[in-house]
Amino acid sequence: MASRTSGQLNGPLLTATGVRRRFGATTVLTGVDLRIAPGEVVALLGGSGSGKSTLLRVLAGLDDEATGEITLRGRAAVVFQEHRLLPWKRVADNVALGLSGPDMAERVARALAEVGLAERHRAWPAELSGGQAQRVAVARALVREPDLLLLDEPFGALDALTRLRMQGLLRRLRAEHGFAALLVTHDVEEALLLADRLLVLEAGVIAEELPVDLGPTRSPDDPAFGALRRRLLDRLGVPAL
Ligand SMILES: Nc1ncnc2c1ncn2[C@@H]1O[C@H](COP(=O)(O)OP(=O)(O)OP(=O)(O)O)[C@@H](O)[C@H]1O
Numbered sequence: 001m002a003s004r005t006s007g008q009l010n011g012p013l014l015t016a017t018g019v020r021r022r023f024g025a026t027t028v029l030t031g032v033d034l035r036i037a038p039g040e041v042v043a044l045l046g047g048s049g050s051g052k053s054t055l056l057r058v059l060a061g062l063d064d065e066a067t068g069e070i071t072l073r074g075r076a077a078v079v080f081q082e083h084r085l086l087p088w089k090r091v092a093d094n095v096a097l098g099l100s101g102p103d104m105a106e107r108v109a110r111a112l113a114e115v116g117l118a119e120r121h122r123a124w125p126a127e128l129s130g131g132q133a134q135r136v137a138v139a140r141a142l143v144r145e146p147d148l149l150l151l152d153e154p155f156g157a158l159d160a161l162t163r164l165r166m167q168g169l170l171r172r173l174r175a176e177h178g179f180a181a182l183l184v185t186h187d188v189e190e191a192l193l194l195a196d197r198l199l200v201l202e203a204g205v206i207a208e209e210l211p212v213d214l215g216p217t218r219s220p221d222d223p224a225f226g227a228l229r230r231r232l233l234d235r236l237g238v239p240a241l
Helices: 052-059 091-096 106-116 130-142 160-177 187-195 222-236
Strands: 003-005 016-021 025-038 039-043 069-073 076-080 148-152 178-186 197-202 206-212
Touching: 003 178, 016 052, 025 052, 025 197, 025 206, 039 052, 039 130, 039 187, 052 069, 052 178, 076 130, 091 106, 106 130, 160 187, 178 187, 187 222, 197 222, 206 222
Parallel strands: 003 069, 039 178, 039 197, 076 148, 148 178
Antiparallel strands: 016 025, 016 069, 197 206
């Protein structure tokens, strides 16, 4: 099992050193080292089956079989590609799951308002659209006041327009709350729009690290954005059309 500590007061928010994970005879993660600073958004890219979801689960503390050292200075919350809401609980009760305290209802209401769903607190998950359900999943993470959001293809199952809106929502929430995030995505454009830094997972290690020096206002029409996209696609082995 990976050793987990809560870390010191200064320095990186998350430090992972020598993380390894094997499934039977196959070693998926052979020695992952990474750091995430407080407030930093890092996108994790890599081919299908390269181990991105596995790494995210390990970092989230959801995998008992991994080895290595993980230090997290603060709280983490996870959002998966599927919303994972409990169908027999109303929206507000899903968000409140595992919380306690006298101000719980107020915190839940605030989190739902932040994702634009204050009015749907009594709805059942089955009554929501895919985008709304995913916003509830974001509220459920947000209400825990995380220092680090671990996002595994959080918008991957949504249509293109909803996805753009969710990317905007994530940017706004991050600006307001200042949390750090590790975003697993297949979408190079999404990574370039949202991240401060990109990591490429390949052959079980972080094979490349690219800073995204595009400033706070980003557009795919910007030539610097295009150049970085091409560089990244080349790195991921996607030829130009
Ligand atoms: N529980 C498991 N048991 C056996 N093998 C597994 C298990 N979970 C993942 N794997 C294997 O580990 C490898 C990495 O899987 P993982 O889902 O982490 O990749 P990924 O980079 O997230 O892929 P994708 O981009 O397609 O979602 C794959 O070969 C997968 O088959």
